[in-house]
Amino acid sequence: MSGVYRRIPCGILLLVVAASWAAAQEPSSTLKVDVKLVNVFVTVTDEHGAPIGKLLKDNFKLSEDGKEQKIAIFDRESALPLSIVLAVDTSLSTRKDLPLELASGRKFARAILRPQDALAVFQFSEIVNEVLPFTADLRTIDHAIDKMRLGSATALYDALYLGSRALDRRKGRKVMVVITDGGDTASKVDYQDAVRAAQEAEAIVYSIIVVPVEANAGRDLGGEHALVQISEDTGGKHYYASSLAQLDEAFKQISDELRTQYLLAYYPSQRLSDSSFRRIFVSLTGTDETGLQVRHRTGYYTSRPSE
Numbered sequence: 001m002s003g004v005y006r007r008i009p010c011g012i013l014l015l016v017v018a019a020s021w022a023a024a025q026e027p028s029s030t031l032k033v034d035v036k037l038v039n040v041f042v043t044v045t046d047e048h049g050a051p052i053g054k055l056l057k058d059n060f061k062l063s064e065d066g067k068e069q070k071i072a073i074f075d076r077e078s079a080l081p082l083s084i085v086l087a088v089d090t091s092l093s094t095r096k097d098l099p100l101e102l103a104s105g106r107k108f109a110r111a112i113l114r115p116q117d118a119l120a121v122f123q124f125s126e127i128v129n130e131v132l133p134f135t136a137d138l139r140t141i142d143h144a145i146d147k148m149r150l151g152s153a154t155a156l157y158d159a160l161y162l163g164s165r166a167l168d169r170r171k172g173r174k175v176m177v178v179i180t181d182g183g184d185t186a187s188k189v190d191y192q193d194a195v196r197a198a199q200e201a202e203a204i205v206y207s208i209i210v211v212p213v214e215a216n217a218g219r220d221l222g223g224e225h226a227l228v229q230i231s232e233d234t235g236g237k238h239y240y241a242s243s244l245a246q247l248d249e250a251f252k253q254i255s256d257e258l259r260t261q262y263l264l265a266y267y268p269s270q271r272l273s274d275s276s277f278r279r280i281f282v283s284l285t286g287t288d289e290t291g292l293q294v295r296h297r298t299g300y301y302t303s304r305p306s307e
Contacts, residue, residue, distance in 0.1 A: 040296050041173060041204060041235060042262040042282055047291030053077060053260035061283045062264055073265035081172035082117040083134060085163040089180035091125040091154040097210050101179045102145050104247035109141050112255045120166060124159035125151020126186045153186035156223060157194040164197035174203045182209050182223040191226050198234050200301055207231045207238040208250045235296040276303045
């Protein structure tokens, strides 16, 4: 063994020992992460819910885990490609309202899609089907929507999870619009899995909850609350609708918001974290308008779960 050590210069040996000692002293709960650009899409609305689209970079303050960050990129009315998953509940409980939902979805596709954008259509009942992969062709979208058929049970969380996974592979802005009565009776993944998938994909979730009878005792309030929460956590919004007019209005508001979003991007100032999830908070400054509401995703994961 002595012959081995004599061939290693003393200075190099000391450096190796010092590095090993430093690694041993580092707390095992601290995670090293790569510093990369973090995108945060922000929606600002007035007290009536109308989007505000004329704010400047200096009107925003952004922090991560309580530490203010320098905004490296700022953009209004982003020209980034928009990828949308339209997920429609086709379980038996939606049979009365499904034609209205599909008609409103067609209008939404025609109103929002630009040549650089793409929309995918999913339907979910007891299973989740990707009826149409991402495309900007409106005729193909109409044809796919026409092919939807009723099923039995409702795999809502599976739809959120699989829709998010489809968006994860896309570039630019990513949005999921879910039309459902809020129930979940058949999913293989749970709510937490669905939320994490959406966060990892940077997907903004908009939920349109179809409630024919507002006081219906058979409503799945747990499913409704889950949709409200996932929409809030991803920077989206939830809507209640009980008629074609309300469905159309929900889709119109979503379209208006997507046209007036802000992009704030930053390089995290901290490389180390004691958690795999980092919390983001955006606030406004230097504006005279009162009652403004700010929505954005609540944070992001620095690592993926082991497969």
